[in-house]
Amino acid sequence: MIDIACSDEDRDMGAWTQGADGHELLSAWERQDVDVVPVWGGARAVAKSFAGVVPAQASPLGEAIERSRSRILNAPLDADDVPYSEDTWIRAMTFLRRDLVAALRSASVVTDIPRILPGPEGSIDLHWVRPGYRLLVNIPPAIDLATFQYRRDNLAIRGEFDPERDSILPLIAT
Amino acid sequence: MVFRALRDMDFLDGEILPMAFHLEKDVSDGRALSVEWDRYATAAECLARPRRRLAVAVAAADVGQIRGLPLVQVGHRPEPEFRAHSHIFANPPPDSAARTGIRDDLHRVFVKVEF
Numbered sequence: 001m002i003d004i005a006c007s008d009e010d011r012d013m014g015a016w017t018q019g020a021d022g023h024e025l026l027s028a029w030e031r032q033d034v035d036v037v038p039v040w041g042g043a044r045a046v047a048k049s050f051a052g053v054v055p056a057q058a059s060p061l062g063e064a065i066e067r068s069r070s071r072i073l074n075a076p077l078d079a080d081d082v083p084y085s086e087d088t089w090i091r092a093m094t095f096l097r098r099d100l101v102a103a104l105r106s107a108s109v110v111t112d113i114p115r116i117l118p119g120p121e122g123s124i125d126l127h128w129v130r131p132g133y134r135l136l137v138n139i140p141p142a143i144d145l146a147t148f149q150y151r152r153d154n155l156a157i158r159g160e161f162d163p164e165r166d167s168i169l170p171l172i173a174t
Numbered sequence: 175m176v177f178r179a180l181r182d183m184d185f186l187d188g189e190i191l192p193m194a195f196h197l198e199k200d201v202s203d204g205r206a207l208s209v210e211w212d213r214y215a216t217a218a219e220c221l222a223r224p225r226r227r228l229a230v231a232v233a234a235a236d237v238g239q240i241r242g243l244p245l246v247q248v249g250h251r252p253e254p255e256f257r258a259h260s261h262i263f264a265n266p267p268p269d270s271a272a273r274t275g276i277r278d279d280l281h282r283v284f285v286k287v288e289f
Contacts, residue, residue, distance in 0.1 A: 076183055078227050117186060120196035120277075127192060127278075136192055136278040140270075149275035156244070158275040 061100065061113055065093050068116035075118050082122035085141060092116070092124040092139035095146070095163035103169035135172065139163055175236055176209040176248065176260055177220040178284060179229035190233055195280035197264060197273055203249065204265030205273065207280075211237075211250055215258035217287040223256075233284040243279045245272055 072084050096114070112130060119125040119138050126137040137148040149158040150172050161168055184194035197205035210220045217232045240248050245264050253259045264276060 071186065078181070078183075081183075115186070117191050118183065118193060120193050120198065125192055134278055134282065136274055136281075138270075138274045145270070147271040147274040149271070149278050151275075151278065156275060158271045160271050 061097065064113050064116055065097070068093070072116070072118050072124060082141075084118060084122055084124070088122060088124055088139065088141040091141075091163060092126065095137075095139060096126055099167050099169045102167050103172075106170040137168070175212040175234055176240070176262070177212065177215065177217050177287070178207070178209050178233045178235075179220050179223070179225065180231040180233055180286075181227050182230050185231070190281065190284065190286055192277040192281040194233065195262075195277045195284065197262070197268070197276060199261075200267070201261070201263070203251070203261050203263035204267045206261040206263035209248075209260050209262055210258040211260045213258070214252075218289065220258075221289075232287045234287050235280070235284040239283045240280070243276075243283070245276055246280070 069089060072089055073086060075084060077083060093116075096116070100113070112128060114126040114128045114135070114137070117125040117127055119140075121140070123138050123140040126135075126139070128135040133150065133152045135148065135150045137146060139146045145160040146163040147158070147160050148168055149156060151157075157172070178194065180190065180194050184191055195207060197207050199206040199208065210223075212234075215223075217234060221229050221232050223229070237248050240246060240262060245268055246262055247265070248260060248262050250260050262280065264272070268276060
């Protein structure tokens with residue numbers, strides 16, 4: 001496990017990586033050229049560092065993540081709905097940021113920020129709907145495997161993966 | 175055409191979420207989603223129908239489009255006081271990855287009805 005610290009200077013550099021539609025997605029820290037993909041000791045540890053690493057006003061990805069937190073955790077529920085837990089949100093956001101960075105590094109087609117949405121039964125959806133492709137990733141609570149479907153025209157790829165270990169966004173580009 | 179009643183939580187920023195098309199019912203059809211056949215109900219009637227969860231909007235999709243999707247079927251399942259009742263269903267019950275795919279496919283073909 002490797003921890004990569006982020007300084008205020010890193011966060012304020014203002015240099016961003018561009019997404020598929022030309023807007024900037026990631027901070028200098030997120031796109032830094034390192035030999036390892038950042039890995040954290042666990043979801044809880046990520047949560048403690050999240051606000052500092054991806055400041056809400058500094059990166060579109062950080063803004064999207066921050067905005068999703070209250071929307072999902074405070075979502076209105078009916079009596080028989082499974083509530084959304086912070087652990088699940090952390091699990092989903094940790095996967096999203098790690099894999100989006102990996103995708104950008106591999107020049108993947110999936111380089112834009114998804115909609116971060118409440119999913120069924122306490123899960124969280126990451127949804128890309130773009131000209132030419134759609135991708136829905138579902139991150140369930142607890143230790144269950146995540147699932148995805150990628151669709152391009154009449155081709156559909158779906159499967160399960162471990163969001164704490166596996167990477168799917170770079171693979172989808174190939 | 176079939177209608178699907180949507181609740182408040184099925185929207186974010188005015189857009190329908192994939193969650194709205196979760197095959198939540200475990201029934202003899204396998205896993206199913208309740209919809210209403212437009213032969214026996216209008217979108218307005220679908221919206222107004224008393225139900226366990228309050229509906230705030232309605233989405234509609236062409237039955238032929240749904241039948242063109244992989245893994246799902248559409249069937250009329252009338253109930254004594256609810257003749258329009260129908261199921262979009264997958265049988266045998268789909269695994270979790272297939273359920274994710276079905277949600278995205280249904281999200282692609284359903285559109286919100288404007289009253």
